[in-house]
Amino acid sequence: MDIRLDGRIALVTGASFGLGRAMAHAFADAGAQVAMLARRAAPLAAAEAEISDDTGGRVLAIPCDVRDARQIEVAVSEATSQLGPIDILVNNAGTSRTMPFLEGTDEIWQDDIDLKLMAAVRLTRLVLPGMRERRWGRIINVLNTAAKAPRSGSAPTSVTRAAGMALTKALAQEAAPWGVLVNAMLVGFIETNQWREMHQKQAPEKDFSAFIESRIAGVPLGRIGQPEEFAALALFLASDAGSYITGTAINVDGGMSPVV
Ligand SMILES: NC(=O)c1ccc[n+]([C@@H]2O[C@H](COP(=O)([O-])OP(=O)(O)OC[C@H]3O[C@@H](n4cnc5c(N)ncnc54)[C@H](OP(=O)(O)O)[C@@H]3O)[C@@H](O)[C@H]2O)c1
Known part of the structure; x- marks a missing residue:
């Protein structure tokens, strides 16, 4: 099966390294134009140059801290004006944050919620109306396996990731009549x-x-696991090949999670 994204416009957060970079690469290679977001401009520009050279596709680096609502608005507006309306949104930006519960201050919790939950809420709110109008869209929320199977000392991440899973399920049902598919990918150890x-x-x-x-x-x-193994599933879900999959949370973890 040849999976293509020709004519699609994707926006991937956390795209300068790791999973985000691999997904941006896979999408560009499959023919999509890709807006790549991350905070630090230099590594983001390096990733943009590498992907553009490798694939010959159109990619656009937009420095943005996704914890900041205003920066998100500016980034989506720039992506839309330069590339066109967003068809595929990947909420991927994040960092590992686990600690003994008693060490988690309000500030730490709020920062984790802004990064891993509110960024996805805000980005989705900006791109979903256009997807609804065009009757086609894909939203992929990158979470981790702690969303289903939290372990000792895994807060606040396991809690914000579980919220991301609830968001995925609720939104999938609401957006299904519009042809917008919403799924989560749960990372294990990549x-x-x-x-x-x-x-x-x-x-x-x-x-x-x-x-x-x-x-x-x-x-x-x-x-x-390797980032390319993760990106392969993201590409499938983002494409027409994934047209009957919505509202699910798929572990990409080499079998590590105790929960299916
Ligand atoms: N790799 C794993 O095994 C694993 C396991 C569990 C969960 N995850 C999750 O998978 C996602 C991707 O992680 P990764 O492993 O690819 O990590 P990574 O290689 O460290 O890349 C993280 C990316 O997110 C960006 N980023 C971080 N904070 C940001 C912010 N506030 N605004 C915008 N961009 C931001 C980083 O760039 P800047 O720092 O320049 O902003 C970078 O591009 C994350 O959500 C992570 O928590 C990964």
Whole structure:
């Protein structure tokens, strides 16, 4: 099956590294024009250049902190005026934030909610009316497996991710009559900057592969995933091939989650 996104316009948040970058690459390679958002302009411009060179597709880097409602409005307006109305929205920007419950201040909780929940709410509110008008749209919320199976010390992330799953389900039902499909992808353990940063924080004395090795015991497939393996499913869901899938939350975790 040849999965194509020709003529589609996608907006991917957190697109300068890791999963977001891999999804932007896959979408551009399949013929979509892609607006790429992240905070830091330099790595974002480097990702834009690499994807554009590799795929020959039109990609547009827009620096934006998705925790800020005003910056989101400006970014969507720029993407729309330069590329056209958004057909595919991927809410992916995020960071790992887990801690003992008693260490989580109001500020930490609010920041996590703004980054992982309100950014998706606000972006969706801006692009959904156009999708409804055109009777076609795709919204993919990138969450993590803690949304279904929270563990000790996993707040606030597990809580905001569970809220993202509820948002996915509620919105999928409301938007289905308009041809807008809304799904979540739940990340387990995929090799990105997030893990390089964790390595530096938690075990800088080990080399990176030893650090990863020490964590894969709970992964039935016995290895860490690669961003391209994640992007392959995102591409499917974003395309016409995924036309009968909505309101679901799919684990992309090598079998790691105890919950289906
Ligand atoms: N990799 C995994 O195993 C794993 C596991 C569980 C969940 N996840 C989730 O998957 C998503 C992608 O993570 P990743 O592993 O690809 O991480 P990554 O390689 O660290 O990339 C994170 C991306 O998000 C951007 N970002 C962070 N905060 C942002 C903000 N406030 N506004 C706009 N962009 C922001 C970063 O760029 P800037 O810093 O320049 O903004 C970067 O482009 C995240 O939501 C993450 O929590 C990943």
